[in-house]
Amino acid sequence: NRVKSVRLLFLPLYYYAILFEIRYIYDAELKTWRIAQLFEKISPLDERRRCLLCGKIICNVRNHYYVHFPGKYSCNLCPAVYTRSDTLLMHSRSKHPEHSN
Numbered sequence: 001n002r003v004k005s006v007r008l009l010f011l012p013l014y015y016y017a018i019l020f021e022i023r024y025i026y027d028a029e030l031k032t033w034r035i036a037q038l039f040e041k042i043s044p045l046d047e048r049r050r051c052l053l054c055g056k057i058i059c060n061v062r063n064h065y066y067v068h069f070p071g072k073y074s075c076n077l078c079p080a081v082y083t084r085s086d087t088l089l090m091h092s093r094s095k096h097p098e099h100s101n
Contacts, residue, residue: 035065 039049039061048057051064058064071083077096082088092099 035061038065038068 038052039058040052042048042050042057048059049061050057051068053068056064066083070081073082073085073088074080075082075088075091075096077092077099080088080091080095082091
């Protein structure tokens with residue numbers, strides 16, 4: 001069942017440790033695994049994949065992942081959202097220099 005398998009992807013980290021008897025797992029590895037589970041290969045010869053959440057066929061898995069799960073660093077002055085704090089800082093300095101320290 002796809003709905004169950006997609007729900008499984010978003011369990012808290014400690015559930016993965018219990019379910020898969022993993023002693024240590026790194027956040028980056030878990031994120032890579034989660035991303036891989038959201039996309040299915042169309043054919044063995046093609047690099048494109050189908051998103052299991054929206055059905056779109058995409059070429060860049062990481063970029064499409066952020067369509068569904070945007071970053072957690074948002075600009076207070078405009079609707080921009082980033083996945084990294086340093087990228088938000090660069091945005092603030094370039095787009096809103098009057099508010100930068």
